[in-house]
Amino acid sequence: MKKIFILFSIALLAAACKKDIQTLNQETKRPTEVTPGSLFANAQKKLVDELTSSSVNQNIFRLLAQYWTETTYTDESNYDLGTRNIPQNFWDTLFTRSVKNFAEAARLIPLQDKTYVSAKTVQNEAAMTEIMSVYSFYVLVSVYGDIPYSKALDINNVTPVYDDDAAIYTNLLGRLDAALGKLDATGDSFDASDLLFGGDISKWIIFANSLKMKMGMQLFDADATRAKAAVEAASPRAMMSNEDNASFSYQGAPPNTNPIWVDLVQSGRKDFVAANTLVDVMNTYDDPRLKFYFTGDSTTTATIYNGGLYGSSNNYATYSKPGAKLLKQDFEALLIDYAEIEFIRAEAVERGMSVGGTAALHYNNAVAASIEYWGGTPTEAASYLGQSTVAYATATGTYKQKIGTQKWIALYNRGFDAWTEWRRLDYPQLVAPVDALTAIPLRYPYPVQEQNLNTKNYNNAATAIGGDLVTTRLFWDKF
């Protein structure tokens, strides 16, 4: 019996000890090594998703621009940003999903095996990654103001200091120039992993110059000299037609569809209708884009467009809704388009920069490009521009009002850009709804998590920008 017991004990021990204990901790379902291209592709998509999304938890810029309004739950239309932690979610996605992964790709690009990846390819990939990173930080700095930048993306410093937004802006323009200098159209790059241009470096050169123009113009009221230099240098190589648009082509099946389809179609929700603010203006111009932007009003037989009162409770069935074009699974998203660049050129002329042509010429190009992009005909564009209320010579107001109004119409569906241009040009003159919690936000407040986790730097940043309020003007938004 004693023997049985001893045998039993030995068997027990033998069964338990055969493997080295350390091997038990291995992960078998996730990799420790990946290609920089796979990180780049994913980060590109996350950035575009976030800017395109219409989820009330992520992206409410279409509401801030008063393109759409909410039906029943009107909190965000009334500038309640806190209930759904929107500033937190937007910040979180851009930092952890976009810039962090561009930085990780940048780290891995030079480590690729030189046998298979040429030095020229490495240089192009690094430049593309840099441009995407600049774009992402440009968005962040334009939404919040001061942000962690020089000390950001360092896990060994979990309380990164905030940098001055004007200084970040200057630095970003410098990085953009440096990246532009490295792009070499004779070289290869990410190919299929570049979801914007399929690795076409000539397109990247146009895109980077267009971004430089856009960022340059935004800087004008704060630093006219630097703005002028950037815009004038970039304009000749920036977008010249809709062919040059920085568009992101979504696919037909989840999870790679346009997020608008997810939010508006797949979800079955009925949260948004057209806002009267935009529809009323477009109705007065009999805008040919109305039929693409919105559905007709279902309560009448004639095709008329009717927007819900912005910020008020609106019955979903009664009003025009986002148009069929927007609801396709593979509806493309835009980062920058030709129309926008032409509006910048028009404005550049008005602000005394030399970009060639007249303000009216560029204005007409911009409006026509937008109408044609959305599906209108050149004839429709011409007759639209022929109206005295639209024609550059006769339309009401200053150049800011003329360009601001038409640019606002053209930027439809690009909420972030529209909101930023409204903040910059102050046209059209949007009005906050009567029940709004605050005035129309001029920036997002900092995330709750920053308040809790990075308290000291948060407090300093809040003081530096003039208070962590939605009404604090950012440095470039002088007027």
Place this chain on the structure above:
Amino acid sequence: MLTVLLLHALLAVSQTRTISGQIRDEKGNPVPFASIRIKGQGSGTAADANGAFTMQLPAGAILQVSAAGFDNLETKPGPSPTLTINLQAQNTMREVVVTALGIRRSKNSLPYSAQQVSGDDVSRTRGSNFVSSLSGKVAGLEIRQNNALGASTNVVLRGFKSLTGNNQALFVIDGVPVDNSNNNTPNQVQGRGGYDYGNAAADINPDDIESLNVLKGAAATALYGSRASNGVVMITTKKGGRGIGVTINSGMTFGSIDKSTFAKYQSEYGGGYGQYYEDPSGFFLYRDINGDGIKDLVDPTSEDASYGGAFDAGKMVYQWDAFDPTSPNYGKPRPWVAAANGPVTYFESPASNNNSITIDGGSDKGWFKLGYTRTDEKGILPNSEIKKDLVNFGSSYNLTSKLTATATINFSKINGLGRYGSGYDSKNPANNFRQWWQVNNDVQELKEAYFRTKKNVTWNWTDPTDLTPIYWDNPYWVRYENYETDSRSRYFGTVSLSYKITDWLDVLGRASLDSYDEIQEERIAIGSTDVSKYNRFTRSFRENNYDLLANVNRNLSDHLNLKALVGINIRRTYINSITASTNGGLSVPRIYSLSNTKSPLQAPNEDVSTLGVDGAFASASLAYNEYLFLDLTGRRDKSSSLPEQNNTYYYPSASLGFLFSKLLINTSWLSYGKVRVNYAQVGNSAPTRSLLDYYNINTAFGDAAMTTTALTKNNPDLRPEKTKSYEAGVELAFLKNRIGLDVTYYSQQSIDQIIPAPVSNATGYNAKFINAGRIDNKGLEVSLNGSPFKTRDFSWTIALNWSRNRNKVVDLGGEINNLLLGSFQGGVSINAALSEPYGTIRGSDFIYTNGQRTVGSNGRYLITAASNNVIGNTNPDWIGGIYNTFKYKDITLGFLIDVRQGGDLFSLDMYYGLATGLYPETAGLNDLGKPLRGVPANGGGIIRPGVTADGKVNTIRVNTVNYGAYGYRYSPAAAFIYDASYVKLREATITYSVPAQTMTRLAPLKGIDFSVIGRNLWIMHKNLPYADPEDGVSAGNLQGYQVGAYPTTRSIGFNVKLRF
């Protein structure tokens, strides 16, 4: 021996003699009213007030003597016709308890705090989850049960010790740890929807529990090493007794909701958000429905609020049912009045069954037991049910006089159907009823509409011209179409051999397996507001434990006894899970399979995790003259989840007990006294796979591979975390043990914690694994037992437990000053912040002027811009329970009052429900006697209590015609913090035991008990309106948040217990 006894019993019938005797205590004083029974027969007698008795005694009979306050005694009378029986005063402390690793010790000798609960105490109320029956019965044990059927139960001993790790007490059955995982998803625990699948300890059969011993402090549990830092609930299962015994328990329970824990509704205004719509009043849609060319009033059915038009029985309004062609009311308007059947009629009054049979037996050679329990439990929601089958088998056989083989196997199968949807989700009807509802909707009519059509005919139509549900489904559709099913099959078994080498040394080898497989299937039907979906989660769990123990029990001298133990434990845990879900909806209605996906299936999520811990341990307990006790223990663990250089660590403990009453023999008022002090250090290893960094793979985009960095930064330099614990206690018994008192003070420091510390997202991560931080828990526990009243027929005993814990986050590693534990809808978060208790609620607050809420020039409260103000603390000030037992002859009445004092919670139900005008506070008349929901011009509206910025009392009367006057819209999160205190009549039972004399005529039946049982009968006190302050979203570290809270189920049951 058994046959001999039986023979004696049979022979005894003919050969009897009369004896008379007296029962006395240790000091020779008579013990009144003792019960004297003949072993093996039901018959017996009782002593009188002087302890005297006379009875017929069969030859060779053994007497069993019992008296309240004294130990039971068995004696075989000699031939003398007179007899004196001396009873020893009961010492609750002398009972034998089971301690770490299954070591049995007399409670006398324990130098640390342990509190025993009998199996009857947890199975008495026939609840299906015995864990919740512990509430209020153990000092220092905080149980939080959630109101959903089969929901998880939070079991925390002596406060939260781990910042982000597991804080649940360890469950150990007969010396072997049993898994008590809770797999609720991060979304579920943060109130964003999903189901609470409960925790795995619910698989334990309450009818198989002989006793539970709660080891609270680290000194008691240090032998378990890395997994015992949260205390241990030791479960001893029933063993077979001599002869064959059969016990049958059959019970039925009837439930209904406690209406004080559900919403009350205002009955003055119907559906809508305010004056936003089409008719001249602005409260209704205005369409020509009946084609008479005149516009009609139509309920704005898309609006899920009750801030619409004032009720008026004379006003005819087309409502949701007017557009349902199958409705008797199709095409007809109806009076604009509050519904006859509100949401409270949605809840059902379920009946549940609980049946069990236990067979056991034994002889000199060994014992066996076999048990089967079947529970059918229905919930208060339609189409909800949990069925449990639990089978236990255990047997032990003495192969030789020295070698014993023992094996147990427990099989359980839990089948859930229609668990309650939780959180802020369309599948949670309480979320709908408490936050987003039109009080003119009749729930019973919605029920008829669903059963008439089997379609999603909802009150929440998009529009009369678009009959699709907009935000909310028909609540019956939700339950009958969008239901979940789940099942868990579990085997838990051990085999062991023990060998008695000499009379003071034995060796035990044991292998045990805890193994379960579970599947959870969730459905959303085509036609729901949410995207149709089928989701399938399967998980398998295996844990193997191998133990080898040597036990020494030896008297080293006449005065010194040594109990020592040396052993090793090898643990291997394997967890493997996979989650798969249809993509983009379902193609074919009502078929729930992965192949029924609309878009191509996305890759499922796989997760594999393995953990190994190798431990070696030793302990020595020295007893000097049975009054001085010293315990020393030590354990060394090696864990696979820590880096090689740091993976070995030690847990020491030292405890000293002094039974000073042994030295105070002449002190009559004090019958027992012991003091004890101890120190221990226990700890915990890291979560698996938290050392190296991994990337995540996403679905490919065409030809492009998609990967991303992880959100949590791992750390290859982690060290084990540690809890240091000090404890001092005193146990006293007075007046011949009529009163017993146990007081314990403890202080614990949990240091060097392994935490995925949330970091600024600007680092590119959400969190980073670090060793940092310290939480201190200090507390006081008091248990008091007393029998204030005792006569022959009547006795009253009280057991009281009280404890308070003070918890403080002392250090977070210097870099961070706040650890965000969870963030919630409503802009609130639960935090562990430096110098604050664990679990503070943060959010936006009022701005105060001279201590008063400040009102802005628009008549609304000013709200802080920042959301990091501390607005609540989820920790209670103290918790306690009082159990009273009244016994009159054969009838016993017991009831438990369970108290929680203090602690806060945030209610999202009030946050939204007040804004949407559901509750009575949002209607009625204002200070001027005009409607609250009115315009100031007519004297209506409200003045918010507070002051203006200049400190003057606010006099601005504001328009409250539209929604949001109350509730979230113009108030900070702080306005929805409530005190979570409660006093509950938790359980009450009346038991009638058929008297022994009667039983003798009912052979072979040996005992019959009838019981009437009540659970959650009455919330005697609470401060939270319309809900149960105890209810939460899930067990775990995030407590103090309510969303879509379910009402409490009050249940009354009947049980019959038969013993053969």
